[in-house]
Amino acid sequence: MTRDHRPASDFRQARQPARRPPLTRDQVRGFWFLSPLFGFIGLFILIPVLGTIADSLFRDIVYLPVRFVFLENFxxxxxxxxxxxxxxxxxxxxxxxxxxxxxxxxxxxxxxxxxxxxxxxxxxxxxxxxxxxxxxxxxxxxxxxxxxxxxxxxxxxxxxxxxxxxxxxxxxxxxxxxxxxxxxxxxxxxxxxxxxxxxxxxxxxxxxxxxxxxxxxxxxxxxxxxxxxxxxxxxxxxxxxxxxxxxxxxxxxxxxxxxxxxxxxxxxxxxxxxxxxxxxxxxxxxxxxxxxxxxxxxxxxxxxxxxxx
Amino acid sequence: MNERQVKKLLVYLGAAATLLFCLGPFVYMLLTGLATEPDFLRPAKAFIPTWDHYHSVLFSETVHFVRYLINSIAISGISAVVSVFIAALGAYALTRLNIPGGRPILLIVLGISMFPPVSLISYLYKLMSALGWMNTYPALILPYIAWTLPLSLWIMVSYLEQVPQELDKAGLVDGCSRLKILVRIILPVAAPGLFATLLLAFIYAFNEFLIALMLTTDQAARTIPVGIALFEGLHGQVAWGEIMAAATVTTIPVVLLTLLFQRRIIQGLTRGAVKA
Amino acid sequence: MVYGCNAGQEKKAVVFAVGGAPGEVMVWEEVARAFTDESGIPMRILRQPTDTAQRRQGLLVALGSAQRDPDVFLMDIAWLGLFAAGGWLAPLGDVALEPFFIETVRQADIVDGQLIALPFSLDVGIVYYRTDLLTEPVPRTWQALAAAAARAQTRIQPHTPGFYGFVWQGAQYEGLVVNFLDFAGSQGGFLVAGDRILVDSPHNVAALAMMVDFIHTQAISPPNTYTEMKEEEVRRHYQGGDALFARNWPYAYPLHAAEGSPVRGKTGVMPLPAPENGSPAATLGGWHVGVSAFSDARAEAIQFALYLTSRPVQKLLALKLGLPPGRRELYTDEDILEKYPHYELLAEILRSARSRPILPNYTLISEIMQRRLSGALARDYSPAQALAMAQQEIDRMMARTRRDPPGSRPR
The missing domain is CATH 1.10.3720.10 (MetI-like)
Structure with a gap:
């Protein structure tokens, strides 16, 4: 899990409007503490769900070449x-x-x-x-x-x-x-x-x-x-x-x-x-x-x- | 009869009905595991007790039952420990470190726990195939950690909220790092909560079915719920006696844990829900 | 799980994936050892579960991700289409096909002119019957069977409540499709017309109507036929003495005849009866051996596949496991006929047995059929409606999963 900090910092940027005071040292540490949580949930729940949503737009059958079919499956x-x-x-x-x-x-x-x-x-x-x-x-x-x-x-x-x-x-x-x-x-x-x-x-x-x-x-x-x-x-x-x-x-x-x-x-x-x-x-x-x-x-x-x- | 008596009667009737409802199928499972033939309820048949099914489930290598059980315990145990530790870190941050957007984070995590597992499995299947991890422990442990995290986080937050902030201050004064404070001071104080969370995360992982069904193919990593669901006799017959013996061996430890620590489990289960 | 691993450093071990009952796996290990002794090629057995669908899943994972192991494996005939279309099977080269059932090999094992598998063991539905209870000659048509079943049932059921005239596999699984094909006879079943699979035909409707009739109207088959009856439930029902006829696979023969079996010495075997104004057609089942296209020991794996289908090994496995061999010549072998006298009949049935369509999406076709057949047996809708719905769903599914026409470039 070497890249665990990524979701956390993304999160921080998204959450923090420009005019807020900079984060305290404790808050920065807090995001570090939360990063494994975000990492696991991101890697093994969020990305899979997004992957599934993306896959629903493909003809993805094990014996055929994968092809984009947009809403054909639906x-x-x-x-x-x-x-x-x-x-x-x-x-x-x-x-x-x-x-x-x-x-x-x-x-x-x-x-x-x-x-x-x-x-x-x-x-x-x-x-x-x-x-x-x-x-x-x-x-x-x-x-x-x-x-x-x-x-x-x-x-x-x-x-x-x-x-x-x-x-x-x-x-x-x-x-x-x-x-x-x-x-x-x-x-x-x-x-x-x-x-x-x-x-x-x-x-x-x-x-x-x-x-x-x-x-x-x-x-x-x-x-x-x-x-x-x-x-x-x-x-x-x-x-x-x-x-x-x-x-x-x-x-x-x-x-x-x-x-x-x-x-x-x-x-x-x-x-x-x-x-x-x-x-x-x-x-x-x-x-x-x-x-x-x-x-x-x-x-x-x-x-x-x-x-x- | 006055109201008090009516109420008393209702309560006792209700309690009896509850017991019958909850224990009936469980006892049926126990009995079938011990019966020579599963048809002991038929008019002309009798209940002839035997340990044969237990013997075959526990000692016959070919049914792999013991292996499934070991897999289940190891996979759920590791998942629960890691999940609870990560949740403790997160809960510490959310309750002490004044994170901006702490409440939304909690709600988002709760929302994520509501995703149906079937929307994860095809991706996990491909991921684990690509990594060559299909049918191995990591293929289940990693998703299980993520899967149990929302629950663990919610419960840990509810427990850590109750630990007085003064303890942190004292630790800071002594020059401890935040991590040290969490591990050395806070978690020992919140030990009962930690334990309850561990137990719940373990049971959640232990009972998981769909991910295990999709990502395992044989006894190398197959867990016990899948093992029991797909349990077949030599030629594909439904071996009721063995299935129920296996079910009993599986559930007895979980049930004992549950009964022993019912207060903690109920506390843990309800904390998150009632607060939300 | 690795068993019987002979750590041969000089030669790459051939990994053989095989499942089955515990007793079977022991025999497999013996065979693997014998092969190593003979050829010097080290073998490893990768043990698979008993359940057919799970075995398929396990191989699918390995082959779908192009893993180097297993090198050689057994496939149910119903998977061959998928495995071939995936490009997962290595051509086996020139093999003398004369000793096999040539028609079977042609239907199942040759794809685009290449031999990609060999029949290891064949399976086909037969009808077991009680020689002590059947008072009339062996029925040749389903109608005659039903009549005999009904008569016996009226006679016996009053004092043996669980007794039924005829038991067969009606639970919602692949076995239901095979039973349906058996009932439908040679003029029914899956008709392949171009890239269309035709199931909604008068012969099929009649066959399905007969199955419904057996359970609900004539009641010669038990009410739980379509909820619980798979091969072992059928086998045990019949073996317990509670049926006159049972449709089952040949594996049940030695079990029925085993010591202590209540039907020992009272069981006869007959071919499937014919539908009204039609002829019978047995549906081919069984296991085929193939070599992975991703194998890192392809030549050795092919050598093992040929060894498995060689005469002495086939004979040994038939005698030890009771699996009807893939080689035709063994059905006239004296030792085998002595142990399994019904093989003479089997050989006859096998010669004209019909394979299910060898298509990559056969699983999806079968699942649609299973649902609709089961729905008809539960009387959710009429047999005609069931097959009309199945036809529509199969057509749609086929359109969706069709291979790209040659020349079109996939993304």
Whole structure:
């Protein structure tokens, strides 16, 4: 990393209008301290992203000479039904899984915010799904949904919902549900933990006052908890949305995008083309995903700002 | 029933449901790893315990499981240590050295952490191929350091903000350099935070999948999530017992770490988020 | 990972990339040692994973970045188009092709008049059936097979709930495409017309409709056929005694016949049936050996490739690994026929077996087909719609990935 100082000094020049006083020695040292950070992020995140954006404008296929084609890959994506199916899946997945996970997480957080015996243990246990790699979670749920002997069909039978085993991963709807449930298992804890911290930050005496005012449990939640939790709620929603948009691991393992591509996310579509040596096309798909993430982030920041003022 | 009792009931029901939801699949994993056949839930079948799957996963060289695990631990460990050190340097600069535009820097770094990993992998693939580093440790360690840096930086900033500035002054008076102050004075004081960050960075790197899938081809550098995802039996059958035994061996250390240090992890996870 | 490294300083070691089951790799090491003893050329085995797609990925990385190792490797027949188009394969020179299946070599291994690979092992779909449960003569058409399967199922399923008439590979992977081609017979499948690949044909629609019908209407194939069934799931289902017919590869033969197998001594082998008013056509699978164009020990690597496809080595590997050899003459070899009596039938099928299109973008074609076939099996749309969509997507993809016309200068 001999050239690490470069991004830092660039940064300084960009940030420093001419009439500012010169930097103090501490500030110069500060930029030196930040330079490895900028170096790593620049070399292994920013440049790759820019490289991918550039590559999306090329016909970059492993067995052909590279050729500039401008927006040809995007035009091909536009005409590709599997692209639209992936966009639809990604959007639907965000719309269903994020609210579900945040609601579930809020429920868990509300429970864990109350004092009860063994609370510490329960709080520790919700970290377990979070700590398991998503790819491993995908494997566990692949077995859960196994047609012949999986736990899901066992439960259906046990709860007398259906005697006939259900081919979970065999229809668009049930495969979608299967993915949502597996993802909810893996990521709800994250939402719960963040929201729990948000709840804990609400001063206790506010509730005390409300109790004096005879406000019921529900009223207290609506008028005190929810408004005060809003900023944290928005942050949680933002994090979860960004993560849900880029879902890959669980789907790759659990459904492989099936049946018939019904559960293929944009990340999967892009990876599939990379793996087949079709880099330009895959890059174009990841650029679209990247833009979707940017739009989502901006939308949340807007909402957040709006709430503050 | 008065409100208090209703609430109590709700809390206990909620806690029970939470436990069932979180532990159910985990226990299922444990059981399958120990069962002779994965179909023990079928009516006419019984659960016959065995250590065979563990034995084959741990001692049969041909499944490479142990190798994957070593790769994972080494790659995530090195990445986490470097990432946390770089983040500590950065956090020190941002909290003490009066950097112009400190807040925007933090926000930009946070924004960068939201880039989808799939938009990095094709470039990384080409870069590592060109360098001849495909399927080696550096091919994963370098991106993982960058990948975990935003998280590490945010958490380190939140911890270093709480360390009193007077300590720096005392150090300066004693003639220490800034780097020395950070390493000798500040970091020992912020040791719990440092540890929490290390743990989180390790878990993030340990669980990473897509980059590892793209940049490794075999046991020389393949990590355990990829190993488990692509685990196949001799002829391509899904060997559930072995997969779940492998999954258990993989997750137990992480889960134990998590349980032991849950307070720190929760602190670390929430600091950044709630502040943002 | 380097195994069996004979540190020969005087001669550059030939690096052989090969994957497969653990037992197989041991045999490979033996073969490499024997070659070194015979020729004095040191060998190194570069061990690859079992998974086919991962093996391809590993070679793609090495060849795409023009690395000097590996020097020689095995390729699935479906990759040959890509490897040839990449210019990654060194011509093998003049080899007597007489002892091989000449038609196979012509379809797969000769590109632009150059021999760039040799069949190391051939694979082709066959149907296993239970001799104790099949009461009628061996079916010659898919319709007859379905009828026999349905009858057996009605008889047996009431007391054996998991029993199905016919199991095959329907999960969304390359095997699904091969099964589809097997169902489609000689008049269906991929028709190459100029630089167009035709899949939307009446024969193909009929074949796909039959596959859907087997799962959903006649229900002679289990409901998880299109979500879980790959070769090993099929093999285990059949071997567990829960099927009358199973479409699978020859590798299953010794496993079915192994000691302790519930179907041992009760299993017959037959060729794929024919579609209605058509004739059967088996789809060719298997592994081919090639030498890297970037090899730093090309002559030695070619020598090893020829050694691998020589008669004694092929015979040894067939006997040890149960891989049907690439050399035609071995299918009449007495020792082999004694161990694998079904090779006589295999040879017959192989003579007329049909290769998938040898194209550099075959993976992309196959992925489109896999999705649409799987979607049809899940009944998201009709077979006709599925193939119409696949056709459109393949046409677009082909236009996008076509090679530049000769004479045009790439940037």
């Amino acid at each position: 035009r091909a994506l536009w005409a590709d039904p599997s692209f639209w199916s992936a966009v639809r899946f990604s959007a639907l997945f965000v719309l269903v899984s994020v609210p579900l996970e945040v609601l579930l997480g809020l429920g868990i957080a509300l429970v864990l915010n109350e004092p009860f015996a063994l609370r510490g243990w329960v709080r520790a246990c919700i970290l377990i799904p979070w700590a398991i790699p998503a790819a491993v979670a995908g494997r566990i749920f692949q077995l859960v949904y196994n047609f012949s002997y999986g736990a899901a069909n066992y439960l259906l039978d046990l709860l007398s919902i259906s005697r006939e085993p259900l081919n979970w991963l065999g229809s668009d709807l049930s495969a979608f549900i299967a993915v949502v449930v597996a993802d909810a298992w893996q990521t709800t804890p994250f939402a719960a933990i963040i929201l729990l911290a948000g709840l804990a930050a609400i001063p206790e005496d506010l509730y005390g006052q409300a109790k004096v005012d005879q406000a019921g449990m529900v009223a207290r939640f609506r008028h005190i908890t929810l408004p005060l939790l809003k900023p944290v709620l928005i942050v949680t929603l933002l994090f979860r949305t960004i993560q849900a948009l880029r879902i890959f691991d669980i789907i790759f393992v659990l459904t492989g995008g099936g049946p018939g591509g019904a559960t293929e996310s944009l990340s999967m579509l892009a990876y599939r083309h990379f793996a087949a040596g079709d880099f330009g096309y895959g890059s174009a798909a990841s650029v679209v995903l990247f833009l979707m993430a940017v739009v989502a982030a901006i939308a949340y920041v807007r909402v957040g700002r709006f709430q503050e003022t």
